[in-house]
Amino acid sequence: MPPSQCFPGFALLALDRAAHHSIASRSLLALPHTPRFSTSAPRYGPPPRKGMVAPPKRGTKTLNVKKGKSSPSRDTTKRPAPGDRKALRKRIVLSNNNALEVPTLQDLHKDTVLSGENEGLVKGLPEDVVDALRAVEAFKPTQGWRLFRRPAILMRKETTLLAALFREVEGTANGQAKMTVRKVLIGERMSGKSTMLLQGLTMAFMRDWVVVNLPDAKDITIAHTEYAPLPGSQPTQYTQDIYTANLLSQIAKANQSILGNLPVTTNHSLPIPLPSKSTLKQLAELAITNPEASWPIFVALWKELTQPGRPPIMLAIDNLSHIMRNSEYLSADVKPIHAHDLALVRHFVDRLAGKTPLPNGGMILAATSGSNAPTSPALDFSIQVAEARQLNPESIPQWNPYKNVDQRVMECLKDVGVLKVAGLTKAEARSIMEYYAASGMLRAQVTEPFVTEKWSLAGMGNIGELERVSVRLRV
Amino acid sequence: MPPRLNIGSFARGIRYRAQRQSQWRIQPVIRTAIPRCRFYSDEKDPPVATRSKRIDSQSLPVVSEEAAKMAKITGTEGPELEQGTPIEEVVKDDKEAISKLPKVMQNALKAKPLDSTPKCSRSYSTTTTPTTAGGVDLGLVDFNLKTRPEVPGVKFGLPTLPIPKDAHVKHRYDPVVDQVTNLLMRHGEKSVAQRNMALILEHLRTAPIPTINPTRPLIPGAPPPSHLPLNPILYLTLAIDSVAPLLRIRSQRGAAGGGVALQIPVPLGQRQRRRTAVQWILAAATRRRHVGSGKGGFAQRVAQELISVVEGRSGVWERRNAVHKLGVAARANVVLPRKR
Numbered sequence: 001m002p003p004s005q006c007f008p009g010f011a012l013l014a015l016d017r018a019a020h021h022s023i024a025s026r027s028l029l030a031l032p033h034t035p036r037f038s039t040s041a042p043r044y045g046p047p048p049r050k051g052m053v054a055p056p057k058r059g060t061k062t063l064n065v066k067k068g069k070s071s072p073s074r075d076t077t078k079r080p081a082p083g084d085r086k087a088l089r090k091r092i093v094l095s096n097n098n099a100l101e102v103p104t105l106q107d108l109h110k111d112t113v114l115s116g117e118n119e120g121l122v123k124g125l126p127e128d129v130v131d132a133l134r135a136v137e138a139f140k141p142t143q144g145w146r147l148f149r150r151p152a153i154l155m156r157k158e159t160t161l162l163a164a165l166f167r168e169v170e171g172t173a174n175g176q177a178k179m180t181v182r183k184v185l186i187g188e189r190m191s192g193k194s195t196m197l198l199q200g201l202t203m204a205f206m207r208d209w210v211v212v213n214l215p216d217a218k219d220i221t222i223a224h225t226e227y228a229p230l231p232g233s234q235p236t237q238y239t240q241d242i243y244t245a246n247l248l249s250q251i252a253k254a255n256q257s258i259l260g261n262l263p264v265t266t267n268h269s270l271p272i273p274l275p276s277k278s279t280l281k282q283l284a285e286l287a288i289t290n291p292e293a294s295w296p297i298f299v300a301l302w303k304e305l306t307q308p309g310r311p312p313i314m315l316a317i318d319n320l321s322h323i324m325r326n327s328e329y330l331s332a333d334v335k336p337i338h339a340h341d342l343a344l345v346r347h348f349v350d351r352l353a354g355k356t357p358l359p360n361g362g363m364i365l366a367a368t369s370g371s372n373a374p375t376s377p378a379l380d381f382s383i384q385v386a387e388a389r390q391l392n393p394e395s396i397p398q399w400n401p402y403k404n405v406d407q408r409v410m411e412c413l414k415d416v417g418v419l420k421v422a423g424l425t426k427a428e429a430r431s432i433m434e435y436y437a438a439s440g441m442l443r444a445q446v447t448e449p450f451v452t453e454k455w456s457l458a459g460m461g462n463i464g465e466l467e468r469v470s471v472r473l474r475v
Numbered sequence: 476m477p478p479r480l481n482i483g484s485f486a487r488g489i490r491y492r493a494q495r496q497s498q499w500r501i502q503p504v505i506r507t508a509i510p511r512c513r514f515y516s517d518e519k520d521p522p523v524a525t526r527s528k529r530i531d532s533q534s535l536p537v538v539s540e541e542a543a544k545m546a547k548i549t550g551t552e553g554p555e556l557e558q559g560t561p562i563e564e565v566v567k568d569d570k571e572a573i574s575k576l577p578k579v580m581q582n583a584l585k586a587k588p589l590d591s592t593p594k595c596s597r598s599y600s601t602t603t604t605p606t607t608a609g610g611v612d613l614g615l616v617d618f619n620l621k622t623r624p625e626v627p628g629v630k631f632g633l634p635t636l637p638i639p640k641d642a643h644v645k646h647r648y649d650p651v652v653d654q655v656t657n658l659l660m661r662h663g664e665k666s667v668a669q670r671n672m673a674l675i676l677e678h679l680r681t682a683p684i685p686t687i688n689p690t691r692p693l694i695p696g697a698p699p700p701s702h703l704p705l706n707p708i709l710y711l712t713l714a715i716d717s718v719a720p721l722l723r724i725r726s727q728r729g730a731a732g733g734g735v736a737l738q739i740p741v742p743l744g745q746r747q748r749r750r751t752a753v754q755w756i757l758a759a760a761t762r763r764r765h766v767g768s769g770k771g772g773f774a775q776r777v778a779q780e781l782i783s784v785v786e787g788r789s790g791v792w793e794r795r796n797a798v799h800k801l802g803v804a805a806r807a808n809v810v811l812p813r814k815r
Binding site: 077096098 | 706707766768
């Protein structure tokens, strides 16, 4: 998979230099003269003999680059190539050959994944789903997948709630308008929000939805990928071609079984020719070779997916607060660009706000982050309001009128729902700790007092902390 | 429901003399409310009480109180000391009556009994789970107030013997892990050292099974190598104990004469042996190439050094052998206590 970021313009620089060089040589031809300063003679002459060079005068400082006792021996071995260190740091390992195979672990099945009977059980992920999840970068390097034999998830209470939403979307009758669920996952740090997002993606993959996942909003807004104004947009929007091309290749790879069977039905005015009778997969893959056309391709793909009779769409993003503020990009008049002015973010935010519903139904899921979240007061406030709307509608908090408000964020999150990812119950904690023990990663007898002890050490069932105190041997 | 005032729990009985019924009748209707004791404004002691602490100088309690005490001693039912009408209990299941209660009492009835969780941003907070209806469950292990033990003078029962080794708060972790963590620590940053320790153990448990070199034997009684990754603490202990030197060489000035220091081998205790071994391993790990980036680099290098120690590839083994060889050569210098 090509990285989302790249440094453009080196080729242009080289061209520039060549141009200047040619000018210089021509001017030299016109005016030949001897150079006043040249290092050629000493460079190409024989090396001076040892006694010939006079020692430096007393008291003068000289540069000493000799290898000696005073200078430590330098490591002359080859350094890792650029990007290798980061690749090593961000590597996703999903299996540990030392961990024991859990005999009782059963895979999720397409028919039962949405039923409530799985609640409180640890379930394995089927291999094709793991590949798809890996393709959309749903696994994160900080999560503990590398400790176990194969990826498995705990079906907790919140998962059941999410599954109920899936059932609602799928259960709408033919005549009615299809439902679009819009939810923001909230919760404390390490409470499993990203994993809950992954569970949502899993369900979507298993139910043959089309999945579009923006793995980390930070990558879109921190100005590490190139951008260009979108022609004909008012106010100006900005496309990110390399990132969009990468996203389209991820979509094509993760949903290949679905997109490979859907033909292109309408005529799109794309800058590059599309072969007749092509599938949506071919349409998406067109962007890999033509990243400059990736935004029109993305728009065309979305238009195809929203034709009647197409599968529901799962649109997800992690680390929401990065797109609820100004991005790091600058406009032509050196003003910060609001993240909602980036075309890709705008596309997501319009769906999250409910401005453009999904005609075939689907789910818009956004997860907040507890560990890498820039402050976004409007987002925090909107989450508080949404929580209050669910819990006690009598006392809804009011925005402090003396504070600046990011009106676009408030507009966007006006009526979005939240799903709070809280702590595990003790039964759930016991279930996952039994899985830890069966994998050989937890060397203890899983008894009631033991579970209770770890559960309370983990801040009353915060799953990240639970993993930390029980599996990771973090003192 | 807030608990009613329990007068019996006061250190000293509050004197209250029941007024006669005839006095009540002549008072206006409003005044005939529930009689109240105003504890902060009323006089604590009746005027007859003196300041003396002697029992015989203190005034007798009120009749009803005395009767209650007597009844308690004799084990019979005495007079009810509590004053006022228990309105909350009376209207408990009567919705209509509750709706006619004064606002203050309604609010008091409505208020949740310490059930709402406080706001807190800590990850280790105790707020993660919304508490259930049955009150706050703090997850205290084996802490049951209802079953008081029969042993007198012990509040929470006697512990079961023998007390486990890690029951002491200062020795709750494995001694090797503790020692290595402290040796990993730089500039007093123990939390960083603990994180590195956890990462080292994680590397050990995800690394492939080591192959043992027969020329570098591990300590006798070592488990088969296939068991090691599943028990990373044992892995660590085994690596450290296997290369730990048995002795150190002490150089005594002037003992040999002629300006030469006398080399005297000195035996080491277990903790000292481990310390030496860990310092050797850490020195070897620092010299390794740093391949990755980020926080876990050093932990990874230490873990690789530990694995190479167990596999017999590490240079630490040579160091240990050199110390042992020198010790054997200098064994004549050991001064033993004279035999009688």
